[in-house]
Amino acid sequence: MNISSIRKDYIKDQLTEHMAGLDPLAVFGNWLDDAVKSGICEPTAMVLSTISPEGYPSSRVVLLKGLDKGRLLFYTNYTSNKGRHLSGNPRASLLFFWGELERQVRFEGDVTKLPDSDSDEYFISRPYESRIGAMVSRQSTVINGRDELDRNFSELFDKFKANQEDMRRPAYWGGYAFDPKSVEFWQGRANRLHDRLRYRKTGDSWIRERLSP
Numbered sequence: 001m002n003i004s005s006i007r008k009d010y011i012k013d014q015l016t017e018h019m020a021g022l023d024p025l026a027v028f029g030n031w032l033d034d035a036v037k038s039g040i041c042e043p044t045a046m047v048l049s050t051i052s053p054e055g056y057p058s059s060r061v062v063l064l065k066g067l068d069k070g071r072l073l074f075y076t077n078y079t080s081n082k083g084r085h086l087s088g089n090p091r092a093s094l095l096f097f098w099g100e101l102e103r104q105v106r107f108e109g110d111v112t113k114l115p116d117s118d119s120d121e122y123f124i125s126r127p128y129e130s131r132i133g134a135m136v137s138r139q140s141t142v143i144n145g146r147d148e149l150d151r152n153f154s155e156l157f158d159k160f161k162a163n164q165e166d167m168r169r170p171a172y173w174g175g176y177a178f179d180p181k182s183v184e185f186w187q188g189r190a191n192r193l194h195d196r197l198r199y200r201k202t203g204d205s206w207i208r209e210r211l212s213p
Ligand SMILES: Cc1cc2nc3c(=O)[nH]c(=O)nc-3n(C[C@H](O)[C@H](O)[C@H](O)COP(=O)(O)O)c2cc1C
Pocket: 042, 045, 058, 059, 060, 061, 062, 063, 064, 074, 075, 076, 077, 080, 081, 082, 083, 139, 140
């Protein structure tokens, strides 16, 4: 297959300064709504990139689970690779690509752990099976095989089934809040002349700039 001949023209929408306004989180909220309403697969999926102790960028998908005072919230295992990266270097980027809408959003910013009480609250809200899954997985460690996971899952599933209120969030699992310092919106346009608006935070306000595509 000749992938160099795959081409698509972007014609669905535009992003003007007037449409965008001065608050990037408002634009993001609108675009997220559009993505959810459009029925695309995993509209809240975002690529989180962290930096390893050796200085290599490392990317993976996580799910956006909330917006709070302009911060983006996600949940994971604190002892995973990403958790280790963030404890050494609490800076990250987040990227959303909504292909069907011909849109991309890029964030750069600082990451902090959520308070335990917030992580507890979210943990309790998850389906029983997902909570067991979080308890079973020592995320990003090498394991002997699939059997080990399935066995441990069944054991804990049976153990807590009758008394789910005894379940506690494992201390190694919880949330992070990502505080954006820069946000860029990309809307595909015809002839590769896409719209790019970038917002940079200075103090409490945002500076908006148009970037060449
Ligand atoms: C659609 C999708 C959603 C995911 N959501 C999460 C998530 O919310 N939290 C998480 O820890 N991992 C999530 N993952 C798994 C991560 O991509 C990754 O495999 C895992 O977190 C381990 O990453 P690490 O070894 O870099 O820490 C998701 C993967 C996909 C494809």
